[in-house]
Structure formats: C-alpha cells, structure tokens
Amino acid sequence: MKKHHVLRSVLILLLLIATLVTFYIARRLIINNYEQESSQLLGVYQSGLLTTVEKFEYFPAILTFDPRFNLLLKNNQIDQDISSLLEKYNLSAGSDEIFIMNAEGITLASSNYQDATSFVGRSYAFRPYFADAMRGKTGFYYAVGVTTGKAGLFISAPIWGNGNEILGVAVVKVDLTPLQQSWIASRDNVWLSGPNDIIFLSSDPGVIYRSLVPISDTIARELSITKQYGNGPVTSLSVQPAAARTPGQVTLEDHEYLLFSQPVKRLPWDIHRLVSLQDINNLAVVAAVVAFGTLLLAVFIALYYREILRKRQAELALLKLTEESEAHQRSIIENTNAGLMTLNERLEITEVNPKAIELFGMDQEHLHDILPLNPERLLQPWFSQITEESLEARGSRNDGTDFPLLYSLSMIKTGPAREYLLSVHDVSELKAAEAELVKANEELEARVEQRSEELRVMQEALMQERKLSAMGRMSAAIAHELNQPLTALSSYVATGRLYLAEGKPEKSEETFDKMEGLVHRIARISSQLKTFAAIRRLTLQEVSLEAAMRYAMEVMEHRIRDLQVDTEVVINKPVTVIADQNMLEQVLVNLLDNALDAVKDVDSPKIVLNAMSVVDKAWVKVRDNGSGMNQDQMDHLFDPFYTTKTGGKGLGLGLAISYSLLQDMQGTISVSSTEGEGSEFTLILPLKKNVSEESGEGSSMTVSE
Template structure:
C-alpha cells in the first residue's frame, strides 16, 4: 500500500474519531432548535385552552347567586338535596363554558353545590380541603393546580377563586375543572412525542398515556409524602425514568425508555406557569444523521465533485430561504391591503382593550382623523360588553367623533399573538338594514290591517249569503207547499160546483161519488198537514238502549202484506243484534219510511228485490250500518243532490208528497245517527243508517 494512501486513510480515521462527539452535539442542537419550534405551537394550544377558562372562577365568585347560596349556609339554612337550584345553575354554566366540572365549597372544604350533582360520581358532600387549590383560594390567591380527581379519578386542571361575602369575609371557594385529555389526543394525532412536567419533573400530560405520572428525576421523601397527602396524581407510585450516562447536558436529557430505546428530551418553560413542555426524539435518529455526515466527509475525500454538490445545495437552501422571506413579506403586505380595503371596521386591541391598530374603514365609520385615537372602546360603542368576547355578534350604537349615533353590529374575538393576548373587534354599520327592517315591519302592519278588513268584509258577505240562502230555501218550500195544497183545493172547488149541478138535476149517486172524492182530497190535505207538523215540530227524542233487529222486524211485519201483494222479494242479513242508544219509535219510523220508499221505487219492476244488511263498519270502529238496498231504476247525480229536500220526489203526480226522506233525515239527526244514500241509474238505490254501538260498560252504567 502506498505511504500517502496509508497517511490519508489514517488521517481520515483520526478526523472521524475526533469529529464524532462534535457532530453529535451539533445534530443534537439542531434537533433542539427544531423541537423548540414545535413546542412553541404546542404551548400556544395549551395556553389557549387554559386561558379560555382562566377568567371563569373570578367571574363566578362575584355572581350574587353563588355568593347568596353560601351566605344561606352560614345563616344555618340546610341546602336542598343536590343543592337545587345552585347546582343546576353550575351545570348550565359548565355546559356553556365547555369546562369539565364546576363546584362550590364552604370554608371547611365540603362541597355543597356541583355541576355533576345528578351523576353517580357527584362531588356534593365530598371534602377537598386537602387540595392546594382550595387552600390557596381560601388564603385569597387564585388557585391553579393539576391533579387526578379524588372522586371521579379523571385528571384535570383545577382553577379556583375565593368567594367573598359583602363584609369581605371569605365564605367559600369556587372551583372550575378543565379536562385536558382532548388536547393530549390532538398531540397524539400529530405524531410528535410531547410531555408536560410540573416543577418536580413529574409527567402529567403526554401524547402517550403510558408515560403519565412518571418522573424525569428521582423524588425526595418530602415530595413523596406531599404527593401521598394531596393525592395529586392518585394513589399509584411515581416511577422515575432511567437516565443514560452519556449525551447529557443542561439543555437536554437522554433517557432509556426500554422498548423505545434511548431518547433525547428537550424542554421549554411555559411562561406564567410552573410547568415545562418537552419534546423527545430517538437518539438513533441523531446518530443516523451523524453517520450520514461522516459518510459525507468520507465522500468529500473522494473528490471535489461532492464538495461542489454540497456547496450548491447550501446555496439553493439560502436562495429558498430568501424567496420564502420575500414571499412572507409580500403575503403580509397583501393581507394588510385586504384589511385596509374590507367593508367592515377592524380594530386590534390589547389585553386591556386599548387600541393597537385601526383600519381605514373603522376611521371613516367613527370619523376619526389619522392622528385621532381613543383610550377605551366604550367611547365608540354603547353599550360596550367586553365580557361577551367570543360569543358572537352584538347589536349596539356607534358614536362618531362628532357625536352622531348610528346602529352597528360588533364582534369581539380573543386571539393569541406569541405570548400575549389580544382582541380583534369588527364593526359593521347596519343603518340601511335597520331602516329596511322597520319598513318591512310597517308593511307587515299595513298588510295585517288590510287582511283584517278583508276578513270582516268576507264574514259580512258570508252572513248575507247565508241569509239569502235561508230566504231562497223558504221560498222554494213555500212554493212547493202552495203547489201541493193548490191542486187539492182546485179539485175541491170543481167537485163542489159539479155536486151543486148534479143536485139540481137530482143525480144523487153522482153526488155521492163526488163526496167520496172530496173525502179523499181532504184526507190528502190532512196527511200533508200532519207530515209538515212532524217535519217542523219538536219531536220526542228521549232515548234508551234498543236493538236494531226489532225495528227491522216491526217494519217488515207492518209492510208484509204490501210486499207480498206487489211480489217484492226481501232478503235479510242480520248476523248480530247490535244495541244502540236511540228512540225506539223514531227508529221504527225511519226504517218504515226507508222500506216504504224502496217498495215505491220497485213499482212495476220485474224481479223486485230488497236487501237489508246490518254490518259493523271496519273504517269507523264502534259504529254499525243498517242498509236498505233495492234493485230499482236508481237515480242520477242531480236527483241525489236533492233527495233529502222537502217536497222533492221522483214518483208520479199524486203518488207521494216528497216529505218521507226529508222527515227520515231530520229524525236521524235527532237521534245522533247519519243517513246516507248511494245510487246508480239502472242498478238501484241504497240508503244506509249509521249509528254508534252502545258498549257493555255504557249499558251497565245506564242500568
């Protein structure tokens, strides 16, 4: 082997040996920078979750309803079971705030009211006086404490505040519990390994639950005793993680996580809280990077081409970073242009609601000059409710610099900028919208007034039409009565005149024949008068529980001789003897009228037939139908529409008065029945009497 080659290989081996530790630290520092950048995003999400509820205990502690509920306990009043209605109030606030639980304790640490008062794990009656968040709040300081729930076993962040009486005395502690498990699930979904430790190095939040309540460093006996007393992390042991002897530093730690192997753990403090957030990555990844770079070093010795390639890559990266910086600047400029030209006023406020930035639309809206400013949004918006931040739009009045007032909609939303809290206030002028709404309301009032007027006109017209219909019906009835009476009276006059002439001629037999005819006409007028009295007079409607078969048998017996003489075949289908509540005589009269009408319709009909059927209706449970159907000539639609009208008849002149069906219909209404008709020309006509069946229970009660 040539000497120079041996020297070159020896020099390369020495270079690799001595540069390995340096490369390892370099890559670890690079990994640290990347981890800190990632931790910034995770810290922002954690702080946003906490800050969203941080104000809630102080707000609740000043609520008069909560203060009065504790005051009633001090006066010796016993709380109702479950603490109604205070526990229900806490439940409603808890649901709206999105927190896990809210509960209220007395100065001894006993919980009297809780949002979970209806659950099996209710806090009501439990004493949490041993918890630090209780002792801190009782001492007048806001409580901030992460722990595993002593009752529910569910970990969470406890925020507490003292509740003062009007005298200034601390009469209790209000506590809000926040569940951070959803935040852990989002960490797990991101694929990064993230831990959060307390001031003693104990892991209580992690993207993987198996690292819960392990510690990055051994715990002293004093700390173990304190944890056992407060039960901060439950009753289980706190297991310390094993440290690797090499690759340790003040800026990171290296731990042996068994199956996961050696891991680099980078920590970053969380501002304002006694916690640290950690990101871990396998040490093998860094070693792989170092091995790769050492391989690159070997390749550098192989030729200038590799060096040139590496230089070009670095240069390309620099150009990319410069391009990214230019793109970022252009994007910021573009976003500012959008903000300046938007149609709504935008105001950026700090955490004390002092102005940081106003766009041009906001200045024009409130008529502010380029140098004009304000110290509080209440100068521009009345009423101003900063406590409604994040709850959507609110309606108010805008006040311009010249004192002009105009209707607006404003929205106040919190944002997180780095480590600071800020607010975005959007303001929209709704003057035109308000005027349009008022115009629409006025139009609706006018329209409602017109509708009322038209309704009154229609009601008056309807009443007038009903009166006209009554008069028309009365006129038709008067004409029909006059027609029915006029013929017998005319005939009587003729027979009287004829009888006088016959008497003068001494024709006694002819006179007797005239008298017989006059007697028939008088009987016809008497029958007409009697039926009119039945139709228009007050009838006896007294009712009882009667059989439906009995009146059918009565009518058939009454009309039996006529049925036989006119050769009308009558078929009965009466399978059950149904009981109905009706007047027996009225029911008999209706069936006799309907059966008589059917016999009259079959006059001269070959194969005359009447079917009487009694069936229970399937379409109307609890009702029975008695139908009388003939196979006569039937009726058309025009005749059916008048069939129940007085003096309407299809019989030849002198054969009927047209009152039988009208009387039957009126009698059916009197006993609470329904009389219907159906007919087809050439097929016959069917009349159906529908009545409700009397139940056995009703018959027993009646008896």
C-alpha cells in the first residue's frame, strides 16, 4: 500500500512537471506564432503608412519649381495672392497645410492665411525641418503645431535661388489621423514611435506622446525648445526591453502586453503591435491542460471521452483565434486607402481589396472569373522585384482609360508557398498639380521675356536721349567755362599793349599777372576735364576706412584749424572695404573740402564723419551743419560743371569725378539736405569678403569714362 502511494505521488509529480514544461513550450510556440503574425500585419500597416507619406513626399520639392515662390522670397514680403494659390494647391492635393518660409524662418505665405490660426508672419526657425531644408535636404518631422495645436507630419524642401543660395523653405503638413482611424477600425493595438522612442500615433489615445524609454534631461530640454509634442511633459511607460528571442514587454493599467516592433523603411520611426500577455498565457494554459489530459488519458482510460472533449474544445479555441487573426488582416486590407493585391508564388494576383477594384474599374461580380491575374494586364511597366522604393507606372481600367500610379512590392509570407503584397496608389491629382505648375511656369516665362524685350527697347531709347542731353550740357558747360577766361584774357592783352604803348610798366606788370592767373584757371579746367575723362588704372584692395578718413582729415587740417570747425570721426569697430585707396582718399578729401566750404559762414561749424557696416556693405556718412540745398540743386549736384558755390569758386567737376570714381569701385554716392540745416553725403562700398571667398590680396583693372 505504501509503495503504491509513493508510485502515485511520483506519477502525479511527473504529470505536474510535464504539464509545466508543456505550458512553457506552448507559450513559446504561441509567442512565435504571434511574432510571425505581427511581422506580417506590421508590414501591411507599414505599407499603408508609406503609401500615405509617399503621396506627399515629393510635393514640397515640386512646389519649389514655381518661379512665383522665388519672386515671393526675393521680395521678402507677405503676399496674400501666393497664400490664396497655396490654399488651392492644398485643397487639390488633400494635404493639411502648405506654407512658404524665408531664410529667417518667417512664414510669408500659407494655405491657412484666412484662419485665426494662420501661419503667416510667424517664425518656425526653431523647427528641425526648417534647419534640414536650409542645409539643402528634405526634412521629415512629426510634431504638434505650435500655432494650431494639431499634430501632423511636416515635409520640407529648400527653395533655391539662381546660384547655390537657398532663398527659403516650402513645407507641406500631412494629417496622419485617417491612418490612425484605420488602425482603430481594425481593432488592433498599433503604435508608431519616432526619434527618442516617443509614441506619436496610436490606436490607443492614452499612450500618445509617452516614451518607451526614460527621457534624459538633454532630450527634455530639446523637446521644450522644439515643442515637437506640445508644451506638456513627455512621460515614460513601464517597458521591459526586448532580449534575445524575446519581445519587449509593456505594462498598461496593470495589464501586461508583449511589444512586437519593426523599423519603418526610409523613415526614423518604429511601428509596434501589442498582444495581451494574459491571452497568450490563457492559450498556453489550454495547451498545458490538453497535454495534462492526454497523459491522464493514458493513465486513466476511464477519462478517455472527457479528455477527447477537452482537446476538441482547445482546438476550437485555437481555430477561432486563427479565424479572428485572418479577419483582422482582411479588415486592414479592406479599410486601407491604398489599392492592395495579394500575389502568389508565381506573382499572380489572387486577391484584391475594394480600393484596388475601384482604381482599376473591375467588375466585382465576375472578379473570381479573372483571378489569378497577371499584374502586367493592370499596370505598365511591371517590374517583379521587391524594392523599398515606389515605382511609377500607368494603370489600365476595364473601360480602356489609364491613370498614373505608384506601386511597391513586398513579401508577406515566406516558405515554399510565398505570398507578396502589391500596394498601388493613384497619383492623378498630384500629376495634375504638377502639370498645372509647369504650364503656369511656361506662361510666366513668356510674359517675362516679352516684358524684358519691351524694357530693353525703352531703356536703349532713354539711354540715347540721356547721352545726347549730357553731351549738350557738357558742351555748353565747357564752352562757358573756357569763354569766360578767354574773353577776359583777350581784354587784358589789349589793355597790356595800351599800357606798354603809354610807357606804364607797373600797370603792364599787373595786367600780365592777371593774364597769368587766367592761364592757370584754363589749365586747371583742362586738368580736371582730363581727370574726368581719363582712362584710369584701378587697383582694388583691402582698405581701412578709418585710415582713409584720418588721411582726409590730415590733408584738410590747415583749413579746419583756420575755420575753427568742430570735427568728429565716429567708427564703432574697424571696417575694411574693397576699393582703390588713392581714389577713395581723393573722394573723402573732396567731400570734406565741400563740407568746409558749406560751414564757413556758420556760427558753430561742425562736420561729422561716420563709418559703419550693414550686411555686406560699408556706409560712410559726411554730415555738416551748413546752409544746405534745395531739391533742384540736389537733382543736378553730380552733373559735370554744376556748382552751388558763388563768386566763380569751383568748376563743378569735383562731385562728378567723385561719382565716377565710386562707380569704378562698385560703390555709390547719394545726398540728403535741408535748407538751413545742412547736408549729408552717403558713400556705400563693398565690404571685405570672408577668407574662404577671397582669391587673392588685390586685383587690377583699367576703367575708361
């Protein structure tokens, strides 16, 4: 009796051990089954996601070819007409928003310009997608809108100028909410996480913007700056990382789940599927119980029928689970916005979803009569290769029409009986928008060419008129300037002869001195004319503005001291320009000399020289508190032989020569003046370039007026 009791105890112990081993083996097999199923389902989910993204992936780059956006960025002004155009594009493409930013990140045009949450005038320079585009790359960035509070995928592309300069950024915002709704409809628990393992799209709203890993202080600060997920903090989930042959594990509301993950192709995202650990354990328990019952059947033949019944029940449970899994797959395929077709190992179409039937105009009632079907009958060209990139083709409908599409082929089942998934998306709207852009570009180019030709003809006529006018003024001025001293000289010759005839040598000597002065005046006129019209040798080099200004002050120091003029030189920091040093010093001396003439009759004369740098130019201002000038005087101030000085002082060539010298040095000169308050002359010269842009210490050129 005792021996029988021990044997029974050992048998029960062996049954328990066998049951426990069966439980863990069954649990491992069920997890493996879920892993394979999740891999297939995640591939389907990923295909739908990539189809949505690829629909708009190249849209920002296409927008950059519109010259109207280049003109918008060059003007750097907010333009409602461009915003209205973007609104039309947005409605046609089905995107969430489209907007254009300048190089500083300020939005100049947006499709939502009429909304209370308009992007126009707002800066998004802190967004990574702006930085990516300004580096010449395409930006992909999912974030919560700081203005609208609505999340979306931001796809950006740089807008290039005529050279290698990036004028701004075109951005298309894509709403992924419909994709999330399809996940909810499939009754599956799906997550999509981005950089830093933060969940941003999910069939369970409770886990959105929560992290799969603890958030470091550095990442928290970065999220606070970029506001990628709004202003709220990002909290971490309780996640046990995946190990070798073991998926990750998540705890949500005291329930544990296995986390099956898969990286999204070409995007820095991961897609996840959750499976209840309790359901897996229940199935494993069922399997263990079946094993335990089978062992008991061998030991206790009397329980045979009962064990058969329990085994049948377990099989039915597994069958129901398989059917539910297949129903999940069918629900996903039928509800997705892309055309999906299943292909067998011979790459023949065996199943199609409703969207594919709609795209190709198939007769659903007679669909089974044409399946299996060769894909070449539906799209051309057809390449039977698995690729991560979407391929372009033309789709053929039953009514004989065709349409542009993108398709991709991926494997969803391995083994002897392989299966493939063919994803198809209609891009007719995108192609139509592209054609509209090309047509608008061609029309704009034609108008610009016509207008340019008209302007060229008008400019040539105006230039000819100006040349004739300038030649007439110059001829009259030269004749006037030379006739005065020549007339006086003729008079003095006659007077000198008379004095000699009368024997008055003192009077004759005085007359000869006056004649010599007139000869010097004519020589000075000739010299200045030669300077004005001469061929000059121009040497452009780095010149210190402070040194040039100090030189001009030293040259005019004697007059400054005699007139007791208060002078001031203002330079906040060293400014170096590219100019001809001698010519620049000549211009500054001439301006300072004119300023001294202007303030000689003022009670408290003052002259201020100010130098500063503005972007890539240097500005030099010479300001006096003299008598000033009226508008008519300023209009003719730079004309040859025009002078505001009285008593025959000045020939009116100094400012004309200064104007010509500055043009030779790629500079400009302008004047502003108020009668009774003084005048201010402004010189603008190119600043010294960066070291990487310089090709040498200086360059020489010959300039002819």
